[in-house]
Amino acid sequence: MSAVPDVLAPAGLGPITLRNRVIKAATFEGxxxxxxxxxxxxxxxxxxxxxxVGLTTVAYCAVAPEGRTERRQLWMRPEAVxxxxxxxxxxxxxxxxxxxxxxxxxxxxxxxxxGLPGLSAGRFFNPLGMRFTRAATAADIxxxxxxxxxxxxxxxxxxxxxxxxxxxxxxLASSFLSPLLNRRTDEYGGGLANRAKVALGIARxxxxxxxxxxxxxxxxxxxxxxxxxxxxDDSLQVARWLQDxxxxxxxxxxxxxxxxxxxxxxxxxxxxxxxxxxxxxxxxLGIRLFGKRFLRAxxxxxxxxxxxxxxxxxxxDLPLILLGGITTxxxxxxxxxxGFEFVAMGRALLREPDLVARIAADPSxxxxxxxxxxxxxxxxxxxxxxxxxxx
Ligand SMILES: Cc1cc2nc3c(=O)[nH]c(=O)nc-3n(C[C@H](O)[C@H](O)[C@H](O)COP(=O)(O)O)c2cc1C
Numbered sequence: 001m002s003a004v005p006d007v008l009a010p011a012g013l014g015p016i017t018l019r020n021r022v023i024k025a026a027t028f029e030g031x032x033x034x035x036x037x038x039x040x041x042x043x044x045x046x047x048x049x050x051x052x053v054g055l056t057t058v059a060y061c062a063v064a065p066e067g068r069t070e071r072r073q074l075w076m077r078p079e080a081v082x083x084x085x086x087x088x089x090x091x092x093x094x095x096x097x098x099x100x101x102x103x104x105x106x107x108x109x110x111x112x113x114x115g116l117p118g119l120s121a122g123r124f125f126n127p128l129g130m131r132f133t134r135a136a137t138a139a140d141i142x143x144x145x146x147x148x149x150x151x152x153x154x155x156x157x158x159x160x161x162x163x164x165x166x167x168x169x170x171x172l173a174s175s176f177l178s179p180l181l182n183r184r185t186d187e188y189g190g191g192l193a194n195r196a197k198v199a200l201g202i203a204r205x206x207x208x209x210x211x212x213x214x215x216x217x218x219x220x221x222x223x224x225x226x227x228x229x230x231x232x233d234d235s236l237q238v239a240r241w242l243q244d245x246x247x248x249x250x251x252x253x254x255x256x257x258x259x260x261x262x263x264x265x266x267x268x269x270x271x272x273x274x275x276x277x278x279x280x281x282x283x284x285l286g287i288r289l290f291g292k293r294f295l296r297a298x299x300x301x302x303x304x305x306x307x308x309x310x311x312x313x314x315x316x317d318l319p320l321i322l323l324g325g326i327t328t329x330x331x332x333x334x335x336x337x338x339g340f341e342f343v344a345m346g347r348a349l350l351r352e353p354d355l356v357a358r359i360a361a362d363p364s365x366x367x368x369x370x371x372x373x374x375x376x377x378x379x380x381x382x383x384x385x386x387x388x389x390x391x
Contacts, residue, residue, distance in 0.1 A: 007332040007343065008360055011054070013319070014215035014249025016161045018054035018097055018342075022332065022356050025252070025323055025344040026059030026101040026164065026219070030379045032074040037083025040382065042090045048349050049096035052356030056091055057099040057164055057344075058084075061155070063147035066116035067104030067172065069258075076102065076151035084158035092159070099217070100155040102206075103166025104144050106175045107133045108258045119144070120175045121182035121189070126259070130283070136172070141188065141198055144172065149205040155214070162215035165206055165248075167238075169265065170229075170257040173199040174221055177238065180228035181259075196238050203247040217321070218242065219252040222308045225264030226257050232308055236315055243318040250319035252344055253309045261296060266347070267325065268300035268371030278380040300371045303331050306338070313339045327367035329359045350375050350385045 005011065008020045024045075031041040045056045062068040062075040074080055084100070091098040107120035111131035118126060118133035119140055125132050136144070152163050167173045175181040176198040182189050188197050203218060210216050220239060224230045242248050256265030263270050272295055276287035287294070305324035313320055319341035326332060327348040335343045348355055351369040358365045374386045 004333075004336050005341075007329075007336050008356075011341065013055070013162065013217075013342070015212040016097060016215045019095055020052070020054040020356070021336070021342045022053050023099075023252075023321060023342055023344040024048045024053045024056040024349050025346040026057040027346050027350060027375070027383055028059045028069070028073075028379045029383050030072070031382055033072050035068070035072055035074050036080055037074065037087055042087045044383070045087060045098065046090045046094060047353035048356075049091040049094035051349070051352075051354030052360060053096055053349070055097045055099055055162065057101050058087065059101045060166065061100045061102050061151060063102055063104050063151040064144060066111070066114055066119060067106070067109060067144070067147075068114055069105045069108055070110045070113040071115065076147075076154045078154065081154055081158045084155070084160070088159035088161075097161035098159070099162035099164050099215075100151070100158075100160045101164045101166055101219070102148055102151040102155065104147070104172040106170070106172025107181065108169065108171050119172060121178070121184055124181065127283075127286075135184070138186075141201070145198075145201045145205050148202045149209040152206045152209045152214075152216075156210065160214060162217060163206060163210065164252065165202060165216070165218040167199050168219045168221040168254040168256075170221075170224060170259040173202055174224075174230070175259075177221070177234070178224055178226075178229045180224070180226060192234050192237055196241065199238060200241055200245075200247070203242055204245070207247045215249045216247070217250045217252060218248045219254050222253050222255050222305070222312065224257045225255055225261045229257065229260070232311055236312060239312060239316055239318075243316055248318065250321055250342060251312070252321040252323055253305060253312055254323055255305055255308065263295050263297055263373070266371070266373050266376065267298045267304050268373050270295035270297040271372065271374045271377055274374055274377040278377055301325060302327060303334060306334075309340070310338065325371075327369060329363040329365070332359075347371060347373075347375060347385075350383065351387065
C-alpha cells in the first residue's frame with residue numbers, strides 16, 4: 001500500500017502541478033453584468049488563491065449564449081479573453097492555479113433572460129424561465145460539442161491551467177444522461193451508451209483541443225437525486241468510459257439537479273424566502289408557496305457525498321476529487337486516507353476564503369460555514385456569504 005498523501009503538499013494533476021490538493025469548487029459568481037470579467041470577479045478568485053487553495057475554479061463559463069443560466073453570465077468568446085487573462089494572472093500571482101468550468105446549461109438555462117430558446121434532450125418546460133426548451137437536434141449537438149473545444153482553446157489563450165467540463169446538475173450533457181429527461185428514440189436516447197454520447201463527444205473534443213497543454217477534468221453527477229434520473233451504476237460506467245479513453249485527468253464527483261432537486265447538491269437548510277425574493281410575481285409567490293417542495297431540504301453532514309464516492313474509488317483507477325461538505329483538515333485527511341487524490345470546497349471558502357491557510361497553520365481550525373445556504377440565492381446579485389459583514 002502506498003503512503004497516504006499530505007493534502008497540503010504539491011501534487012500533479014495531468015500535465016500540471018498544484019501546490020496542494022485543495023480545489024476551490026465552482027460557485028457561480030454573479031459578477032459579470034456585461035457577460036465579461038469585472039474587477040469584482042478577479043477579487044473573488046484572488047482571495048481564495050491568496051488564502052491557500054491549490055486551484056480555483058471560475059464558474060461558470062458557458063460555451064454558447066443560449067447555454068448561459070442567465071444573460072449576464074460570461075460566455076466564452078474572444079472578447080472575454082483579455083479579462084480572463086487578467087484573472088488568471090491575479091490568481092497565479094498568489095501562487096495558485098486557475099480552472100475554467102465550461103459547459104452548457106441546457107434545460108437549466110433561463111431562456112427568457114437569454115432571449116434565446118433553451119436546449120435539452122427533449123422539449124421541457126422550465127418553470128424558472130417560464131419557457132419550453134427545444135429538443136437539441138444532431139446539428140445542435142455537433143455545434144455545442146465544437147463550442148466546448150473552442151472554449152477550451154480560449155481558456156488556454158487566457159492562461160488557465162485547467163478546464164472542468166460540467167457533466168452534472170442536469171445541465172445539457174447531464175440532461176442527456178438522465179433516463180428521466182432523455183426520452184429520445186434516436187442515437188442519443190435509450191441505452192446508456194446512447195445517452196452518454198453527448199458527454200463523451202464533448203470530452204473527446206475538449207481533450208483533443210487541450211492535448212497536454214492544460215489539465216482536463218469533469219464534474220460528473222453520481223446520481224441526480226431524482227426518481228427516474230441518473231443513478232450510481234450508470235454514472236460509474238460513464239466514468240469508466242472517460243477513464244478508459246484517457247479523456248480526463250481527474251473527475252469531480254457531484255450529485256443533484258439544479259432543475260429538479262437543487263438542495264440535493266448542498267444539503268442543509270433551504271433558503272426559500274431569500275430565493276423567492278429574486279423573482280418577480282407570479283413566480284415569487286409560487287416559490288414562496290411551493291418552494292419547500294422544489295427546494296426540498298436534506299440533512300447536512302460533513303463529507304456528505306463520500307458514501308457514493310467510495311464506490312467510484314473502489315472501481316476506478318483515475319484520480320478523483322471528493323466534494324461536498326469538506327470543511328476541515330479531518331475531512332481532508334479522511335478523503336486522502338480513502339484514496340481520493342484531491343478535495344474540493346465550495347461554501348466553506350465563501351465563508352472564509354483563507355480557510356486553507358488557517359488550516360495549514362492550525363489543523364484543528366473549524367469551519368465557520370453553517371450550511372444555511374443563504375449564499376445560494378446571492379448568485380443573482382453577486383455571490384457572497386451573508387454572514388460576513390460587508391467590507
Ligand atoms: C452559491 C453557489 C453557487 C454554485 N455554483 C455552481 C456552479 O456554477 N457550478 C457548479 O458546478 N456547482 C456550483 N455550485 C455547487 C458547488 O460547486 C458544490 O458542488 C456544492 O456547494 C457542494 O460543495 P460544498 O459542500 O463544499 O459547498 C454552487 C454552490 C454554491 C453554494
